Amino acid sequence: MKMTWWIFMSLLTIQIILIQYMVEEYLAGHFERLLYYVGGLGLMFVLTIITYIFFRKVDKVMDH
Incomplete structure (x- = not known):
């Protein structure tokens, strides 16, 4: 299923971007914003x- x-x-991809933002905030010392990213x-x-x-x-249903 291509859509899946x-x-x-x-x-x-969104998870990877959030992790990148978390690392940037951590290294910048903005620890109060980390909770929102978590x-x-x-x-x-x-x-x-x-x-x-x-x-x-859905895949199981389509097989039957």
Whole structure:
């Protein structure tokens, strides 16, 4: 499923960008902003897992 691959890759890209911002904020000494990035990263992680489970079930339905 081509659509699944692109959605999954876009969610991973967002996670990589959030990690980059977290490292930049940490190195700049802005520790108070790290909590927001951790929350955003956690949300993206949960969305990625939900998307994976959804498309896995869709794939099973299409096989039958």
